[in-house]
Amino acid sequence: MLFGGKAIVTAINSTETVEKARQLHGASASAINALGRVLTMGVFMSAGFKGLRHKLTLIVNGGGAGGNIIVCGDCGSKVRCRMDDPRCFEGEEIRPVNEVIGSDGRLTVIKDFGLKEPYNGTVKLVNGTVDSDFAYYFTVSEQLPSAIATGLKLADDGSVEAAGAVIVQPMPNCPPDIVETLVEAVGNIGDMDEIVATHTPTQMIEEFFGSFENKPLQPTYPAYVCSCSREAMERILISMGRKDAEEILAENGEIEFHCDFCHRTQKFTKEDVEKIFEEADDKNNDCDRK
Template identity: 30%
Template sequence: MANTDYLVRGTAAEGQIRAFACSTRNTAEEQRRIHNTSPIATAAMGRLMSAALMMGVELKGEKDLITLSIKGDGPMKSLVATADSHGNVKGVCGNPYVILPAREDGHLNVGGAVGKGFLSVIRDNGLGEPYVGQTALISGEIAEDINAYYSISEQIPSSVGLGVLMNKENTVAESGGFIIQLLPFAEESLLDKLEEKLSKVHSVTDLLAKYSPEELLEYLLGDFGLEIHEKRELRYHCNCSRERVEKALISLGKKEIESLLSDHKSQEVRCDFCNKKYIFLENDLEELLNR
């Protein structure tokens, strides 16, 4: 197994199919390490980050971001993963410590932890109002929910497979997945052939344990004349900085900063995505107030 997380992007059937596959074990493990997530939360975050990274490849601008946000009525509450077009992703979970009994088939009950709610897909090019698409959750298992988003919001027939396999020590053994899509001009007969092939996929984690991203696409699309066009490294990366935190504090407004100053104590601000701490002394806060 490669030590580096990466994704591949390809086409098949003379460009009628586009496809992505990724391996994100280190990325999912880094998220688990930072947030000390339970196995269910680790699996949910690993799936969501894999999807965000594959969707992020399609972003056009240097500073474009895609955010997948899930809000459910289950004990996990919320999940957020933000990716850019360079293979960076970060994520955070509303309740990282959620524990539920396994499903009847022995799998982690991610759907039960997420519950009913909504998936929002936010595309932000930094130039104004971001584009937001929202769909109701189908199962809370994440892959089916992203599939539904594609078919309802973007009218793109897709097959999304995501998986995270945990070790006995509750570290991440495998993480990743695939997205396969038919483009608008694809022949109808292709859909039936593709559906037949994909119906044989019963466990994404089994495929991840067995195949690299290239081999996974070859297994799924080898009969359709697969061509790989790009390979990209992936990583968990948070771009927070003191400057960004200062801007966020200033945006809270004068009253909020005055209220922080009234404590006559230094204030600690922690980044949700990487847990990095930023300390603001009283004179730092006074300076922000003057700004």
């Protein structure tokens, strides 16, 4: 927290989280370089979520080679992601982020706090480079003009050596001269892809913002966590309805659900399906009696 709360600067190390995403999706260098930056924004935006029912969803559809990206986040920066084509540009030199994401499309942010209507904000992509697109989103949709610099560096073996970001958000009461000072400080950061590989979050803040009046806030610890479960798949099965489920069983012998976020599958046999619908019927009858 800078200048007694007039601005917040956040420094992120998302290396392990992004590397987990790369491994799970078998992502190419170009794909993870783009996807990892959006995932890091998911880490940032779900860090402040407090309730277990609070859910963040980021959807980026820019028409690039990687196709659509979805990032979901739960409280405390527990995130997961999927991308239509995580193998785009496989075996090629690393391509610019906006070739993977595309620049003709939208960024949608959904924040569900368990209330009636989730918050939903959509902006046009500025250029598909992530930093400018999210900065524009914060300015337009949340009235928080923000400076965003994501960084990502790959090791020679293709794994993620470092990923992270620095995000500066002046609060609405921030005087113009402080905003100017912060804009200048962000301008001096330099090559973020190198900075994330050589600095811890604390070092980033000390080096670039340490000369300003500041107070550290509680850190959060990001991780790649998928919330899918057999129980959740059972609920999807029930929502399909008995007739459709039986049709698939007749055709395939079993029903298989695949999670796009962690690539786990859940298989349901004919016996499983019968049991699930019987239990669901019993529950409904209980409700009717009540």
